[in-house]
Amino acid sequence: MKNRQLKRSHAPIFWGLFGAGGMLAALFGPMLVWITGFAAPLGWLPAKAASYQGALALAQNLIGKAVLWGLISLLLWHAAHRIYHSLHDIGIHGGPLAKSLTYGVAAAGTLWAAALLLGV
Amino acid sequence: MNKRKPYVRPMPGWWRKNPYFIEYMIHEGTALFVAAYAFVLLFGLWRLSQGEAAWNGFIAALQSPLSMLLHLILLLMIGYHSYTWFKIMPRTLPPLIIGGKRVSAAAITAGGFIATLLASLALLGIAWGISQ
Numbered sequence: 001m002k003n004r005q006l007k008r009s010h011a012p013i014f015w016g017l018f019g020a021g022g023m024l025a026a027l028f029g030p031m032l033v034w035i036t037g038f039a040a041p042l043g044w045l046p047a048k049a050a051s052y053q054g055a056l057a058l059a060q061n062l063i064g065k066a067v068l069w070g071l072i073s074l075l076l077w078h079a080a081h082r083i084y085h086s087l088h089d090i091g092i093h094g095g096p097l098a099k100s101l102t103y104g105v106a107a108a109g110t111l112w113a114a115a116l117l118l119g120v
Numbered sequence: 121m122n123k124r125k126p127y128v129r130p131m132p133g134w135w136r137k138n139p140y141f142i143e144y145m146i147h148e149g150t151a152l153f154v155a156a157y158a159f160v161l162l163f164g165l166w167r168l169s170q171g172e173a174a175w176n177g178f179i180a181a182l183q184s185p186l187s188m189l190l191h192l193i194l195l196l197m198i199g200y201h202s203y204t205w206f207k208i209m210p211r212t213l214p215p216l217i218i219g220g221k222r223v224s225a226a227a228i229t230a231g232g233f234i235a236t237l238l239a240s241l242a243l244l245g246i247a248w249g250i251s252q
Contacts, residue, residue, distance in 0.1 A: 025154050026205035026232070029198040031240035033157060035247050036164070037191025041182035049251035050179050052172040058250065059168055072161050079155035086148040091132060105155075113162055116169045 014081055014103070021078025024071065032071075056120065065117045073110035080106035147204045153197035160194075206232025 040049040048054035058064040080102040087098050135141035167178035181187055209232055210225035217223070 021154070022201075022205055025198060026202040027236050027239040028243055029154070029157070030195060030202055030236075031243045033191055033195045033198055035244070036161070037182065037187070037194065039247075040251075041179055041187075045248060046251045049247065050182075052168075052175045054251055055164075055168050055175060059165065068161070068165065072158050072165070075154050075158035075161075079151040079158065082148060082151035083155070086145075086151065089135065089145070089148070091128075093128070109158065109162055113165060116162075116165045120169050 014077070017074060017077035018081035019078075021074035021076070022082075024074050025078060059117060059120045069110075069113050069117055072113045073106070076106040076109045077103075146200070150197045150201040150204075153194050154201060156190075157194050157198060202236055206236070 084102040167174040210228045
């Protein structure tokens, strides 16, 4: 039984992702939903906002890529962490299935967003 | 799956018996809507990667009444997340001391709301600027 060193907990990483996503959602969430759900598609912003060229330019720009990737993945990690811990409150007590349906989905979304952004 | 079956006191619906816990569960429930919005963005990115026709289809879908209703719900729930995030911030943050005095809970919450307002205006300005 050697090498029974106390392993560093991975909890702070997930907590950090949860906190960052929660702060992003709190600071920018309502305005983001207003822009992408109402203002851009209904034409309240300049026409380029909803156009293919405009969206493509955003996704091809390096800063735009970083913003989109950070936004999508952090919102997913925030929700995953919160849902995982709330499952306990409604009587579902953790386990690999709950983990893969929350953190697993967030990880998959993060990778997919990265792949899409690298491809455009 | 799990052979060990410890006794768990059955307590379904425990949170419905106390208004404080109802509010707590609504607050926790906003996470589902944060995830839903992340998926809307991810879906849009996927359609964008498929070319102009796919993107225009995505925008057309955003213009439908169903999408408006969905986004109204998203707006309310994410707005509620934002409200509660700063409302409980005095308790989630380590004690904040400025000038030898502890910053009051009300000041922390108000600071969060002001930050949200400024962030929203900045975001709107940036979105307006880059879409011209």
